[in-house]
Amino acid sequence: AASPNTQRKKKHKNDLPHNRTGLLDHTPVSNGRQACKKHELYVSFSDLGWKDWVLAPSGYSAYYCAGECDYPLGSCMNATNHALIQLVVHLIKPDEVPKACCAPTKLSPISVLFYDDNNNVILKKHRNMVVKTCGCQ
């Protein structure tokens, strides 16, 4: 039992994560691996030789989520409440409970404008196609 004159420790506020990569997210979680966050994989259509076929956009940002969902005590991380609990339970029973994984938490649409084989112009919208934010799920 703590001696009576010990200062009551300020309860660490477990605020939920911000969904943009901030300074903290670049801190390597442990042995150089990065915390869960969104990465960009940009492919330009002109590089693919499609310039005369796809009018817009000029390329496709195929974002993806990657990074660790370890539970670094004392630092903010991209995780929902549930994921936090799951991580703690995973630490207690690693063989029974998998740890949370880094996955999209928000998706956004993408529109593509292109010529079809009859030289008609088509605007195609794809809902929930591009990763907007990532988090531990």
Added chain:
Amino acid sequence: CVCGQMEGMVHSSFRRLSGREKKEMQKEILSILGLPGRPRPHPPLRPPSSAPLFMLDLYHAVSAEEDEGPGVGFIPESVSHAVLPTLSTHTPPLGTVVSEADTVMSFVNLVEHERDLLQSRPYWKEFRFDLTPLPQGETVTAAEFRIYKTLTLGQRANRTLHISVYEIQREKRHREPELVLLDMQSVPAGQEGWLAFDVTTASNHWLLHPRSNLGIRLYVETEDDRSLSVGWVGLVGRRGPRSKQPFMVTFFRASQAPCRPPR
């Protein structure tokens, strides 16, 4: 780790991808974006015509809305009175039909017939569009026929022109075809710019029965019901400047999964 490898490959040495890897990448993106097969090399594109210019404006408006969230997309003047029933003519946020469209297709008219000054009245002009590559599993939510009106000499600017668009439903040998009125607009003879007519009914009809696509017919009359030649009042046909040729735009929405009717 696969993505990591991919990221490295794309960023650092995309051009050094082997032909096969490049083909893989193309196939991957086409399937993700739901685009049709590999692109066919197009003949060198002449200056873009009216349909691509309109669609590019629409693309920017839709993309702006996607970036900022609903109700923000700004429609440039060239598109603002698109899709009549949902958008008013001032610069509105995107209308529901445009925002909710999964596919928008533009068609340039293939065939034009005209009865003009060399024949007896009434004068008219017909436009037929090749709608063959329609997206499967999507329904038409709106369609419009867009035609450009220029100013012509000798036109009394304050005269009002009544322009009506009909669907040609059934052709009859040696007789007038069966027509169904789609839309009508009254415009001052001194007005110049794009006119957009609502042809949703006809477009729906052609989607369900492609063989019934006999095109549309356009008449112009004065206040005292005198028929005027379409070309004479300044309506631009397919021989006009490329950036002002008539075309059709159709908005489609993916059919929602058919919900089970309540028992």
